[in-house]
Amino acid sequence: MERLERQFYDLPTLELTEKLLGKIFVRVLPGNIQLKGRIVETEAYFSRHDEACHAWRGKTERNRIMFQTPGTLYVYFTYGNHYMLNIVSEPENTPGAVLIRAMEPVEGELFMQEQRGSKLITDLMSGPGKLTRALAINRECNGKNLFSEEFFVENTPPLPDRMIGTSARVGISKSRELLWRKFIINNPHVSKFRT
DNA sequence: AGCGTGATCTTT
């Protein structure tokens, strides 16, 4: 299967948020353990005027990875428990990222079930904190990129527009009016909405 | 519907 190259990520964040749907995210662990998931839900965070974006006030120690080149991984820790996985977008020195909110397991389900302590397939990666746990993604992954043997994304045919839904982003208190969440309609692995 | 959990950011 063909891998997405650097140039694929050179898109405006909102467009990338949509184009990543359906693509296969791959994580290879030591011992050649292959974990794969189909991306089914994403959100855009990129504007300096969007108070929900970590970088809206400028660069800090936490968000500095958001200013790096497209295809870099921005992983941060929140709520004392969870890691969030983002793919950096926008040219270097312009902050932007796509939050990966949910995936459909494609390979490595047994490992994911162990990591998650759950057997139900639709429960393994149906949320941003769940999927990082399932894929053993933590702060050590922050700043790595998708052009290595450890992390990459496989290409798939583009999805028809009628399969793609749009809504407000989940779990934020600011900028609720921006419709910057994209998801695959009727896919059972999409996360549940929270107010 | 309520709470745990701890890093980060803002305000004092």
Next chain:
DNA sequence: AAGATCACGCTG
């Protein structure tokens, strides 16, 4: 130094 917030998941 203290207080608030948080791109969440789990229990009930």
